[in-house]
Amino acid sequence: MNAPLSGQGSAQQAPGREPVGSRPPGQRAARDHAPTTLTGLAVKVVLLGLTAGIATWAAFPLVEAEKWVGLALLAATTAGLFYLYLTPRHIPAKYLVPGTLFLIAFQVFPVLYTASTAFTNFGDGHRGTKDDAVVAIQTASVKQVPGSVEYALSIATKGDPATGPLVFLVSDPSTGAVSVGDAEGLRQLDPADVTVAPGGKVTAADGYTVLNFGQAGARGQEITDLVVPTAGGAIRSTGLTRAYEGKAVRAYDAGCDCVRDSETGKSWSADEETGSFVAADGERLAQGWKVNVGLSNFSRVLTDPNISGPFFGTLIWNFGFAIGSTGLTFLLGMAIALALHSPRVRGTNLYRVLLILPYAMPSFAMLLVWRDMFNTDFGLVNNLFGLGVDWFGQDWSARAAVLLVQLWLGYPYMFLVATGALQAIPAELTEATSVDGASPWQSFRAVTLPLLLVALSPLLIASFAYNFNNINAIWLTTEGGPFPADNPRNGATDLLITYTYRLAFGAQGAEYGTAAAVSIFIFAIVATVSAISFRRTRKQEEVYA
Known part of the structure; x- marks a missing residue:
C-alpha cells in the first residue's frame, strides 16, 4: 500500500468544515478575531472618552495662545488614537503606542524642554514676554x-x-x-x-x-x-x-523702544540680545523678558570664573563621590558575599537577612538619622569613639562622612547581586585551579573576579550613573556644605546636581537657563562614561565567553 501524496493528504478535510485556504484573508482575520466582551468594550469607551476629554482640555490653551502647530499635532494624535483602537487592525501597535506616548511625555519631552531652556536667559527677571516686562516695570513704579x-x-x-x-x-x-x-x-x-x-x-x-x-x-x-x-x-x-x-513714574515709549522715567528723565533702551532695558551708563532694569541667547549659557559655564571655578571643582569631587560610592560598596558587598559563599559558614540565611536590613529601610529616613549621628556635640559617632570631630564643618571630614553613609546604605545591594553571581559560577572552575596548585587568592583573581565583573559590570555602570546624580545623599545629610564665606552657592560636598538645583531655585535668584546648560553637561558626561564602560564590558564578555 502506498501512502497518499502530501498534496492529496493536505487537501482532505474533516466532514462539515470548509478548507482553510478556501476563505479570503479578510474573512479569516474576521473569523479568527475574538469577539469584544462587554467589559472590554466598557474599558475602551472610558479610556477613549478620557482621551477625548484631555484633548479638548488641552486644545483651549493652544487656541488662546495661537499655537496652531501644537493644535494640529494634538488633533492628529487624538484622531490616530481613535482610529487605532476603534479598528480591529494593527494589533502590535495597540500595545506599543501607549508605552511610546508615555516615553515621549515623561522622558523625551522633558529632555527636549531642558535642552531648549539652556539656550535662553530664562530665570528671575526674564520669565515672560517683553509686554509682560513693560507692565511689570510700569506697575512697580x-x-x-x-x-x-x-x-x-x-x-x-x-x-x-x-x-x-x-x-x-x-x-x-x-x-x-x-x-x-x-x-x-x-x-x-x-x-x-x-x-x-x-x-x-x-x-x-x-x-x-x-x-x-x-x-x-x-x-x-x-x-x-x-x-x-x-x-x-x-x-x-x-x-x-x-x-x-x-x-x-516709568512708562514705555514705543517710538524709541525704551522706558523713560518722568521724574529723572533717564531712559533705558531695549536690548533684544539680552532681553533687558539698558541705560547709557550700563544700568539694567531688573525686569526683562525671555530671549534666545544661543551658546551664551554654555560659554558662561566654561569661561565665567564665578561659574566655571565652582563647576570644575564640583566636577572633580562628583567623580570622586560616584567612583568612591560605587567602588566601596562593591568591594564590601563582594567581600561579604564571598565570606558567606563558603560552605563552612553556618547560619548564612540569618546573616543575609541581617546584612540586607539597611537596604530594606527608607533611604531618606536613614540619611536623616546618619546626619544626627554625625552631630559634633551629641552625635553617636563622636560619643561612641570619644571624638570631637566637626564632621560637617570641614571639607574632607564632610566628604568622608558622606562616603561612609553611602557605604552603609549601598553595600546590601552589591552583596545581593554578588551573591547571585557567585552562585552562577560553576564550582568546577575553581576546583580546577586548586588542582593546578593555585592559591585561593590566585583562584579568585584569575577566575572568580573576572566572571563576577562580566556579570556585574552593567550594574556597576548603572550604580555609577545613579550616584553621579544622587541628590538625596547630599541634600539630606550636608545640604552641600560646608560653604566658603565668599560663595554660598557651592559647597565642599556639592554634586553637580545639587549645584544645578541651587542655581535654578536658589535664594539669590533663579537662573533656569544656566542650570539647564549645566544639566546638559551632566547628561553628556554620564552618557560618555556609560558608553565607554559598556564598550569595555562587551570586550570583556567576548574574552570570557
Missing part, C-alpha cells in the same frame, strides 16, 4: 500723586485665608461700583453679588472669602506687594482698609 483716587479696600481670596491667592475688593467713591483686582487687572462685580457697609467697605462677595484684620495682618507683605494694573496706572494698598490708584 506706581506712586501716589496729588489727585490720586482713593478706594475703600477689603482683602479677599478664593482659597484658604492663609494661603489662597489674594485679591483687592475696592469700592469707587464716586459711583459706588465694586470691583475685584489682582495682578491681571480690575474687573467690576455685579452689585447683587456684594454687600457694602456704610463708608464703601465690602463685607461680603459671592465666590470670595473676605479676610478679617488678623488674617490680613498675617499676610501684610503679600498685600503690600500686590499691584493691580489699571488703564491710568495701578492700584496699591495703604494699610489694610484703604487703597489708591497711583501714576506710573
Whole structure:
C-alpha cells in the first residue's frame, strides 16, 4: 500500500468544515478575531472618552495662545488614537503606542524642554514676554500723586485665608461700583453679588472669602506687594482698609523702544540680545523678558570664573563621590558575599537577612538619622569613639562622612547581586585551579573576579550613573556644605546636581537657563562614561565567553 501524496493528504478535510485556504484573508482575520466582551468594550469607551476629554482640555490653551502647530499635532494624535483602537487592525501597535506616548511625555519631552531652556536667559527677571516686562516695570513704579483716587479696600481670596491667592475688593467713591483686582487687572462685580457697609467697605462677595484684620495682618507683605494694573496706572494698598490708584513714574515709549522715567528723565533702551532695558551708563532694569541667547549659557559655564571655578571643582569631587560610592560598596558587598559563599559558614540565611536590613529601610529616613549621628556635640559617632570631630564643618571630614553613609546604605545591594553571581559560577572552575596548585587568592583573581565583573559590570555602570546624580545623599545629610564665606552657592560636598538645583531655585535668584546648560553637561558626561564602560564590558564578555 502506498501512502497518499502530501498534496492529496493536505487537501482532505474533516466532514462539515470548509478548507482553510478556501476563505479570503479578510474573512479569516474576521473569523479568527475574538469577539469584544462587554467589559472590554466598557474599558475602551472610558479610556477613549478620557482621551477625548484631555484633548479638548488641552486644545483651549493652544487656541488662546495661537499655537496652531501644537493644535494640529494634538488633533492628529487624538484622531490616530481613535482610529487605532476603534479598528480591529494593527494589533502590535495597540500595545506599543501607549508605552511610546508615555516615553515621549515623561522622558523625551522633558529632555527636549531642558535642552531648549539652556539656550535662553530664562530665570528671575526674564520669565515672560517683553509686554509682560513693560507692565511689570510700569506697575512697580506706581506712586501716589496729588489727585490720586482713593478706594475703600477689603482683602479677599478664593482659597484658604492663609494661603489662597489674594485679591483687592475696592469700592469707587464716586459711583459706588465694586470691583475685584489682582495682578491681571480690575474687573467690576455685579452689585447683587456684594454687600457694602456704610463708608464703601465690602463685607461680603459671592465666590470670595473676605479676610478679617488678623488674617490680613498675617499676610501684610503679600498685600503690600500686590499691584493691580489699571488703564491710568495701578492700584496699591495703604494699610489694610484703604487703597489708591497711583501714576506710573516709568512708562514705555514705543517710538524709541525704551522706558523713560518722568521724574529723572533717564531712559533705558531695549536690548533684544539680552532681553533687558539698558541705560547709557550700563544700568539694567531688573525686569526683562525671555530671549534666545544661543551658546551664551554654555560659554558662561566654561569661561565665567564665578561659574566655571565652582563647576570644575564640583566636577572633580562628583567623580570622586560616584567612583568612591560605587567602588566601596562593591568591594564590601563582594567581600561579604564571598565570606558567606563558603560552605563552612553556618547560619548564612540569618546573616543575609541581617546584612540586607539597611537596604530594606527608607533611604531618606536613614540619611536623616546618619546626619544626627554625625552631630559634633551629641552625635553617636563622636560619643561612641570619644571624638570631637566637626564632621560637617570641614571639607574632607564632610566628604568622608558622606562616603561612609553611602557605604552603609549601598553595600546590601552589591552583596545581593554578588551573591547571585557567585552562585552562577560553576564550582568546577575553581576546583580546577586548586588542582593546578593555585592559591585561593590566585583562584579568585584569575577566575572568580573576572566572571563576577562580566556579570556585574552593567550594574556597576548603572550604580555609577545613579550616584553621579544622587541628590538625596547630599541634600539630606550636608545640604552641600560646608560653604566658603565668599560663595554660598557651592559647597565642599556639592554634586553637580545639587549645584544645578541651587542655581535654578536658589535664594539669590533663579537662573533656569544656566542650570539647564549645566544639566546638559551632566547628561553628556554620564552618557560618555556609560558608553565607554559598556564598550569595555562587551570586550570583556567576548574574552570570557
